[in-house]
Each structure stands twice: as structure tokens, then as C-alpha cells.
Amino acid sequence: MFAYVVRRMLYAVPILIGVNLLTFALFFVVNSPDDMARMHLGMKRVTPEAIEKWKADHGYDRPLLYNAQAEGLGRVTDTIFFEKSVRLFAFQFGSSDGGRNIGQDIGQRMWPSLAIAVPVLLLGLLVYISFAMLLAFFRGTYLDVSGVVLSVVLMSISLLFYIIAGQYVFSKLFHLVPISGYQPGWLAWRFVILPVAIGVFAGLGSSSRWYRTIFLEEINKDYVRTARAKGLSEPGLLFGHVLKNALVPILTGVVVVLPTLFMGNLILESFFGIPGLGSYTIDAINSQDFAIVRAMVFLGSVLYILGLILTDISYTLVDPRIRLS
Amino acid sequence: MIKPVLLWTDALVFLLVAVIVAFVLYARHREHLRTPWREVLRSRLAMASLVVLAAYVLTGLLDSVHFRKALPVKNGQQEIQYSGEVLSLFDLLMGPVRTQVEKSYSAPFAVRLYTREAVIGPDGVQRRIYPRLRYGGRHLADPDRERGPDIARRATLAAAETAAAALLILWLSSWRLARRHAETPRRMARQLLRGDLDLPWRTALATVSLLLLLLFMLYNLAGAYHVFGTDKVGQDVLYQTLKSIRTGLVIGTLTTLIMLPFAIALGMMAGYFRGWVDDIIQYLYTTLNSIPGVLLIAAAVLMMQVYIANHPELFETMTERADMRLLFLCLILGITSWTGLCRLLRGESLKLRELEYVQAATAFGVARATILIRHLLPNLMHLVLIAVVIDFSGLVLAEAVLSYVGVGVDPTTLSWGNMINRARLEMAREPMVWWSLLAAFVFMFGLVLSANLFSDAVRDAFDPRLRQRQ
Numbered sequence: 001m002f003a004y005v006v007r008r009m010l011y012a013v014p015i016l017i018g019v020n021l022l023t024f025a026l027f028f029v030v031n032s033p034d035d036m037a038r039m040h041l042g043m044k045r046v047t048p049e050a051i052e053k054w055k056a057d058h059g060y061d062r063p064l065l066y067n068a069q070a071e072g073l074g075r076v077t078d079t080i081f082f083e084k085s086v087r088l089f090a091f092q093f094g095s096s097d098g099g100r101n102i103g104q105d106i107g108q109r110m111w112p113s114l115a116i117a118v119p120v121l122l123l124g125l126l127v128y129i130s131f132a133m134l135l136a137f138f139r140g141t142y143l144d145v146s147g148v149v150l151s152v153v154l155m156s157i158s159l160l161f162y163i164i165a166g167q168y169v170f171s172k173l174f175h176l177v178p179i180s181g182y183q184p185g186w187l188a189w190r191f192v193i194l195p196v197a198i199g200v201f202a203g204l205g206s207s208s209r210w211y212r213t214i215f216l217e218e219i220n221k222d223y224v225r226t227a228r229a230k231g232l233s234e235p236g237l238l239f240g241h242v243l244k245n246a247l248v249p250i251l252t253g254v255v256v257v258l259p260t261l262f263m264g265n266l267i268l269e270s271f272f273g274i275p276g277l278g279s280y281t282i283d284a285i286n287s288q289d290f291a292i293v294r295a296m297v298f299l300g301s302v303l304y305i306l307g308l309i310l311t312d313i314s315y316t317l318v319d320p321r322i323r324l325s
Numbered sequence: 326m327i328k329p330v331l332l333w334t335d336a337l338v339f340l341l342v343a344v345i346v347a348f349v350l351y352a353r354h355r356e357h358l359r360t361p362w363r364e365v366l367r368s369r370l371a372m373a374s375l376v377v378l379a380a381y382v383l384t385g386l387l388d389s390v391h392f393r394k395a396l397p398v399k400n401g402q403q404e405i406q407y408s409g410e411v412l413s414l415f416d417l418l419m420g421p422v423r424t425q426v427e428k429s430y431s432a433p434f435a436v437r438l439y440t441r442e443a444v445i446g447p448d449g450v451q452r453r454i455y456p457r458l459r460y461g462g463r464h465l466a467d468p469d470r471e472r473g474p475d476i477a478r479r480a481t482l483a484a485a486e487t488a489a490a491a492l493l494i495l496w497l498s499s500w501r502l503a504r505r506h507a508e509t510p511r512r513m514a515r516q517l518l519r520g521d522l523d524l525p526w527r528t529a530l531a532t533v534s535l536l537l538l539l540l541f542m543l544y545n546l547a548g549a550y551h552v553f554g555t556d557k558v559g560q561d562v563l564y565q566t567l568k569s570i571r572t573g574l575v576i577g578t579l580t581t582l583i584m585l586p587f588a589i590a591l592g593m594m595a596g597y598f599r600g601w602v603d604d605i606i607q608y609l610y611t612t613l614n615s616i617p618g619v620l621l622i623a624a625a626v627l628m629m630q631v632y633i634a635n636h637p638e639l640f641e642t643m644t645e646r647a648d649m650r651l652l653f654l655c656l657i658l659g660i661t662s663w664t665g666l667c668r669l670l671r672g673e674s675l676k677l678r679e680l681e682y683v684q685a686a687t688a689f690g691v692a693r694a695t696i697l698i699r700h701l702l703p704n705l706m707h708l709v710l711i712a713v714v715i716d717f718s719g720l721v722l723a724e725a726v727l728s729y730v731g732v733g734v735d736p737t738t739l740s741w742g743n744m745i746n747r748a749r750l751e752m753a754r755e756p757m758v759w760w761s762l763l764a765a766f767v768f769m770f771g772l773v774l775s776a777n778l779f780s781d782a783v784r785d786a787f788d789p790r791l792r793q794r795q
Contacts, residue, residue: 018612026624035631152781156718156774158725160745161766164752172752266619267726285623286731293624300617 001316005309012305019301020085023294028080033060036290040097058097058291059083084294093295096284102295106277112182113264113276115192120199120268121261124207125254127200129243132211137238139216148212154205163271166198180273195268211250218246248318255314259303263296326395328407332648334575334655335389341582342386361707364786369525371782374775376532381570381772388415388571391644411644415571419564422547425460427559430751433760434550436462436472461551476546483541490541491534498526554760556747565739566764572740573772576655576724577717584659584666589709592667593697596674606671610664618661619730625657626650626732647735654727654734658720666712670705677701707787714780718773725769741765 037054038046055061062080087094093102135147171179177194218224219242227237264278273279277296284292315322352358365371393407416423430439437455445451457468465471499514502522506513520527543563546552553562595606613621633639633646640646677683678701686696727733728742729749736743744765751758 014608015612015615018608019616022612022616023624026628035635038635152777153774156770156777158722158745158766158769158773160725160729161770164745164749164762168752260617263617266730270730281620281623282730285627288627290624290627293620293627297616297620297624300620301615304615304617 001313005313008309008312012302012309015305016089016298016301019298020088023297024081024085027290027294028064033080036060040288059094084291088295088298094291096291097289102292105280105292106295106299109264109275109277109280110262111184111276112188112274113269113278114261115188116195116199116265116268116274116276117261119192119196120265121254121257123196124200124203125250128204128207128211129250131204131208132215133238133243135208135212136215136219136242137234139219148209151205151209151212155209156205159202159267162198162202163268166194166201167271170194180271182272182274191272191274195265195272195274199265199268211246214246214249215242218242251318252311252314255311256307258310259306260300262303263300326405327392328395330391330393330411330642330644332389332391332411332645333652334579334648335391337579337582337652338386338389338575341578361786363524365779365782366524368782368785369528370778372525372528373532374778374782376529376536377771377775378779380536381574381775384415384567385571385574387418388413388568390414393642409642411642415568419567420548421460422561422564425551425561427458427460427551427555428456429555429557429559430758431458431461431551431555431559433552433554434461434472434476435554436465436468436550439554439756439758458551461555462549464549476550479545479549480542483538483545486541486545487534487538490537491530494533495530498530502526553764554758556761557751562744562761562764565744565761566741566768568739569741569744569765570768570772572651572734572738573721573724573769575651576658576734577720577776579652579655580658580662580720581713581716583656584663585709585713587659588663588666589670589702589705592670593674593701593705595667596671597678597693597697597701599675603671606667610667613660614664616661619727619732621661622654622657622727623730623732625660626654629653643737647738650735651738658723662716662720666709669708669712673705673708674701677704711780711784711787714776714783718776718780721769721773721776725765741769 033055034051037051037060041050041054052061060080062083064080084094091103093106096102096105131147135144138144138147167179170176171194177190180191182188182191219238224237224241227241228234232240262277263281264276266278266282268274269276269278270282280292281296283289284296352362366375391411391413393409393411396406396408398405428438428442431437432439436458438458440455441453442456443451443453444456457463462468462472462475465475495514495517496510499517500510502508502517503510503513508516516522517526517530543552547561547563551561551563553566555561556565591606591609595603629650633650637646640649683696683700686700691700724733724740725742725745728740729746733742734740744761748758748762748765751761
């Protein structure tokens with residue numbers, strides 16, 4: 001087990017290098033640092049001196065991959081690639097193009113993101129599983145059919161609609177909760193409750209339909225038929241056997257996304273003005289702050305790979321037949 | 326004089342249409358290809374959603390025939406100059422709706438502006454009133470009294486026209502069906518109305534009639550009123566939302582079209598060759614997959630913005646620039662979304678390569694490329710098809726979100742995402758401007774819902790696992 005985890009982590013290294021090379025190519029090969037400087041300084045009347053100064057200020061005045069003028073190791077380390085990308089491996093994010101410390105920002109903004117993402121996940125699981133169980137219990141009846149149709153209708157509606165309608169009804173019409181904003185500490189619940197509710201509701205259609213399929217697949221298996229033949233009641237069967245076995249695919253699907261919860265929910269956070277990592281990313285995109293985008297890309301891939309490893313481990317925990325080797 | 330303009334996305338859209346038409350012609354006389362499609366159409370919901378989808382596609386296609394009009398020739402000028410504005414066939418059909426631009430916001434069916442304006446009356450006194458619109462309800466002398474009856478009259482006319490057209494279509498289709506079934510048209514029509522036929526023609530007819538009703542309503546009302554109101558700069562919202570259909574369709578279809586060759590080729594090769602080929606391909610898609618999708622898209626689009634801003638000489642008109650950005654968005658969306666299908670195809674190829682018929686082909690010395698194309702590919706096509714139809718609705722929804730984030734289509738391209746994005750600020754206005762938002766959501770919902778229903782039927786018919794269970 002331990003050896004397996006270590007090997008998986010080692011396997012992650014080439015992937016992360018690949019991610020870094022890819023983002024590096026995206027950022028620096030398509031557009032030279034000169035282009036970026038011009039973009040930041042504004043398109044009109046940029047003097048070559050201003051460009052040089054911007055590049056020097058932000059550390060873009062070195063060669064891209066190989067520095068022929070430097071000595072020894074400096075030939076590789078005194079380059080933009082090393083400065084901007086390799087340091088990410090040590091989680092040194094450096095400072096943003098706006099001059100702020102990215103690592104510190106991420107540490108601060110992580111908590112509001114989690115305050116939204118964790119309740120959405122937990123509450124969502126509870127609601128979707130209950131709804132899917134209900135549909136599976138009444139399978140084949142009109143209740144089931146109308147539930148499935150409702151799911152399809154719900155999943156055809158844009159997330160943006162849920163957010164805008166929710167803000168309008170609960171904040172503007174009835175003044176139940178603030179329309180947007182955030183406050184640290186326990187009072188945050190007033191700001192968090194609406195985004196969480198909308199996040200859960202927006203996923204209701206697709207998730208519960210998918211969970212229902214998993215339940216139905218389990219119900220059609222032989223052991224369920226045997227249990228029913230032996231006289232087990234339908235609710236006892238559903239909760240005692242079907243739910244337990246269907247939880248394996250559902251929970252392992254959840255484990256994958258666990259680490260990425262830190263990244264926050266882009267859309268919810270920016271609509272509700274929550275100072276989390278999601279809105280941080282969007283702001284960076286809008287202000288074209290490449291340093292932040294690059295740091296977030298790296299962080300996101302690390303967390304994704306972590307999720308994959310966790311999934312494999314969780315498989316062995318819930319299903320003793322699977323052995324990692 | 327006009328000068329046809331072939332945008333990149335137009336070319337690809339027409340290529341896609343050509344492929345689909347070729348497939349239909351090819352499959353028409355091959356029973357094994359026809360059977361699952363008949364199965365799809367046997368479902369009433371699928372038939373209805375197919376008709377709705379067809380209406381959307383038709384609008385999108387009309388909007389994909391682009392041209393530029395010639396400017397009036399000045400004296401002594403030899404060469405003909407063309408206008409910088411790229412129009413489409415659809416713009417011509419919409420006629421006055423496109424050009425009747427008001428001053429600012431106006432509500433649906435309004436005859437007056439939504440905001441007060443200072444106007445100097447005939448007596449020389451300045452008053453703040455809601456002025457009449459330039460075009461909406463212009464033909465009415467006394468709008469407060471005449472508007473209701475006028476709308477009712479136009480709607481009734483539309484209903485009558487629909488009834489006539491529906492009867493004509495009923496007659497035509499029963500005549501056509503009667504020839505195929507060797508029946509008299511009269512008895513065929515009765516069977517059709519009772520719903521006794523093997524395919525749900527009655528549902529199709531009902532849906533077509535409903536769409537015709539909308540079309541005639543539009544024809545009768547849109548020229549005289551702004552059916553969905555106007556936006557901040559006074560442009561008709563109905564026109565905007567109809568133009569957005571093309572953007573949504575292009576994103577939904579071209580993205581998968583672009584990614585398909587990669588996903589199929591790499592997935593099949595990884596599964597069939599195994600070994601180091603498999604390792605490389607797996608490494609490739611794990612790496613791409615581990616970058617958060619939105620961020621990869623954002624990074625790529627940002628880079629492209631800088632590139633386009635630095636190379637303005639590459640694009641002749643603004644539309645061409647916006648179109649390049651749309652195509653690039655499809656490309657980058659495709660790159661982020663091919664991995665799922667690739668992994669699926671790899672798994673299936675791993676299974677297929679061990680089957681007897683593939684083993685036999687190998688033993689006979691059939692070339693490996695031939696095995697891949699003739700023996701593996703046809704048995705993977707159902708997975709590809711299911712993936713394509715399921716991805717479609719997700720991509721249409723994704724466009725709205727991406728445009729909101731600021732990394733979607735060009736701000737000058739009309740799209741539902743841009744409409745929603747712009748209308749978001751109008752929600753805070755007092756009184757609220759709700760119509761642009763609602764129009765965008767309703768039209769997007771129509772497309773996504775019908776695509777979802779259709780994809781369900783396709784999956785039920787093509788997925789062998791589901792087929793066995795029934």
C-alpha cells in the first residue's frame with residue numbers, strides 16, 4: 001500500500017512537468033514577453049524603455065529556456081522557465097503581476113472557498129441520494145417517470161439562470177439574505193446560505209438522474225432478487241443492500257473531487273462576491289494577470305492528481321476484493 | 326452586387342452538413358444502420374425534439390450564408406468597394422427587425438420608451454414624458470386604445486395561417502405516406518391523426534404546427550412591434566436571441582467535430598497497440614486532464630486575445646476576427662473535452678482486440694491499419710455517437726458560463742452568454758429590465774432541453790447494455 005502510494009506520487013512528477021511545459025508554451029511561445037508587456041502597459045505609444053522596465057520589474061527580462069551568458073548552473077536556472085515554472089514545484093508562487101504575494105493570497109482565500117464548496121458537496125450528496133432513492137423505490141410508476149422528466153428539465157436550465165433567479169427572489173424581492181458579499185467568522189452563514197442552496201439545486205437534475213441509474217443497476221442484480229425471494233421487505237432491501245453497494249461508485253466519484261474543492265466554485269463565488277479562490281481566478285483572468293493564472297493551473301493539477309490517488313486508496317477501503325499492486 | 330464571404334466556421338458547418346447528408350444517403354438502404362435510428366424515432370419525445378432541433382439547425386444554417394454588400398459607386402471610381410458589415414441570409418429574412426433600432430430600452434410590445442425623456446412640446450414647454458418609439462407600434466394612431474385589438478387581430482391571422490399551412494402539410498404527408506404504404510390518402514390521413522402508424526408522425530405534425538404558429542406570429546408581429554423588447558442601444562432582442570442560435574450550434578457541434586479525429590485515432594491506437602504507444606497516449610491525456618478545464622480555456626483564450634490584438638492585419642472585417650475567436654474557442658474546448666471519449670474508446674478497443682474475429686483477421690495477415698479501420702472502428706461508432714449527442718447540450722450551456730467569465734466568444738458576436746452577461750447589470754435597474762435575460766434563457770432552454778431528450782433516445786437505442794436489459 002505504502003509502496004503503491006509512493007510510486008503513484010513519483011508517477012505524478014512527469015505529469016506535473018508536462019503541465020508546466022504546456023502552460024509555459026501557452027504563455028511564452030505564442031506571445032513573447034514583449035507582447036505581454038505591451039498588453040499590460042496599454043496598446044498605444046509604448047516606448048521600448050517602458051517595455052524593458054516592465055519586463056525587468058516582473059522578472060521577464062531573462063532568456064526563455066537557456067541562458068548562454070550565465071555561468072554553470074545559472075545557464076538553466078537564470079531563465080524565465082526556471083523562475084516562473086520550476087519554482088512552482090516547491091509551491092513558491094512568487095508575486096503576481098500586480099505585485100501581491102500569491103502564496104499568501106491563496107492561503108487567505110482558501111477558507112471562504114471551502115465555506116461554499118464543502119456544504120454544497122455534503123448537502124448535495126444527501127439531497128441527491130435521497131431523491132434518487134425515492135425514484136428508485138417508485139421505479140416504473142408515474143412518480144418515477146415524472147421525477148426523471150423533472151430531472152431532464154432541471155438539467156437543461158443554465159446555472160446562470162438559477163443564480164440570477166435565486167438572487168432576485170430571495171434577496172431583492174423578499175430581502176431574506178444579502179445579495180452578495182462575505183464576512184469572516186460565524187456570521188458568514190448569512191452570505192453562504194443562498195449560494196450553497198443554489199449550488200445544490202443546480203446539480204439536482206443531472207446528479208440524481210445518474211444516481212438513480214446506479215441504484216437501478218444494483219436493483220437488477222441477482223443477489224437483490226434472492227434477498228427479495230427470501231422475504232426481505234422492499235425498504236429493508238433498498239437501505240440494507242442496494243444503498244450500501246451503490247454507495248461504492250458514488251463515494252469513489254466524490255473522492256476524486258475532494259481535493260479540487262480548494263479551488264472553489266468559479267461562478268458561484270464571483271456572482272455572490274465571495275473572496276475565495278474561484279473569484280480570485282476570475283479576477284486574474286479579467287485583469288490578465290498571468291502569474292496568478294499559472295499558479296492556479298499548477299495548484300489545480302496537483303490537487304487533481306491527489307484526487308486520483310485518493311480514489312485508488314478509497315477503492316481498497318470500501319471493496320476488499322481490490323488490491324493495489 | 327454582393328460578395329460572398331466564407332467564414333471558417335461556415336465552411337466547417339457546411340462540411341458537417343455534407344457529412345450528415347452523405348451518411349443518411351448511405352444508411353438509407355442498409356438495414357443494420359437504419360434499425361437503431363428507427364428505434365430512436367419511434368419515441369414520441371425524440372420525434373418532437375428532433376423537429377425542434379431541426380428548426381434551430383435551419384435557423385443556424387440560414388445564418389451561416391454570409392456575404393458583403395457593395396457600397397454605392399461614387400463618380401469616377403473604378404473599383405467596387407464592399408461594405409465592412411458582413412450580413413447573412415438570415416439577416417435578409419429578418420428584414421426590418423434588424424434595422425428598426427430604437428433609442429434605448431423598451432418593453433415587449435411597448436409603443437413607448439422604457440425611460441422618461443425631456444421633450445419640448447408644441448406649446449414650447451419642456452416635459453418629461455415617455456416618448457413614442459420610432460418603430461414599435463408606429464402604425465397606430467391611438468396606441469393606448471388600439472394596441473390590444475391590433476395584437477389580437479395579428480395573432481388571429483397568424484393562427485388562421487398556421488391552420489391552413491398545417492392542413493396543407495397533413496395533406497402532403499398523407500399523400501406521400503399513402504404511396505409508400507399502398508393506401509388511399511384519405512385513409513392514410515385518418516390513420517395518421519389517430520396515431521396508428523409505426524412512427525409517431527402525429528407528434529411530428531403537431532410539433533411542426535406549433536413551430537409554424539410561432540413562425541407566423543413572428544411574421545405578423547415582429548415587423549410592427551418589438552416582441553421581446555429592445556436592449557440598451559435599442560436593438561431588437563428577438564433578433565439578437567435568434568442570431569445567438571448559430572453561435573450555440575457552432576460551439577455545440579464544431580467542438581466535437583474538431584476533437585473527434587484525435588479522440589478516435591488515439592483511443593483506438595492506445596487500446597490496440599498497447600505497450601509504449603499506450604503509455605504515451607495515457608500520459609498525454611492524464612496531463613491534459615489534470616489541468617482544470619476552465620483555467621486551460623482561460624489561459625488559451627487570453628493568449629489568443631494578445632495574439633489577435635498584435636496582428637490586426639490578418640483579418641479583413643470585424644466579423645472575421647470574431648469568427649476566428651469562435652473557432653479557436655471550439656478548438657480549445659475540444660482539446661479539454663476529448664480525453665473522456667479517448668479513455669472510453671481505449672477501454673473498448675482493449676476488449677475488442679481480444680475477440681475472435683479480430684484475432685482471425687490478424688492470423689490471416691490483414692494489415693494493422695485495415696484491422697483498425699474496418700474491424701474496430703465500426704464497432705466503436707455507437708460510443709462515439711452517444712458521446713457526441715450527450716456533449717452537445719453541455720457545450721451549449723458551457724458557452725454561456727464562459728462568456729460570463731470573460732473567456733467566451735468575442736463580445737461583438739451575438740450569443741446567449743453575451744446577452745446574459747450584459748443583461749445581468751440591467752437586473753439592478755429600477756424598474757427592472759428582464760426581457761433580454763428571459764429571451765436568452767428561454768431560447769437556450771429550448772435548444773438544450775430538446776437536445777437532452779433526443780440524446781436520451783439515441784443512447785437508449787444505441788447502447789447495447791441498455792438494449793439487452795429491455
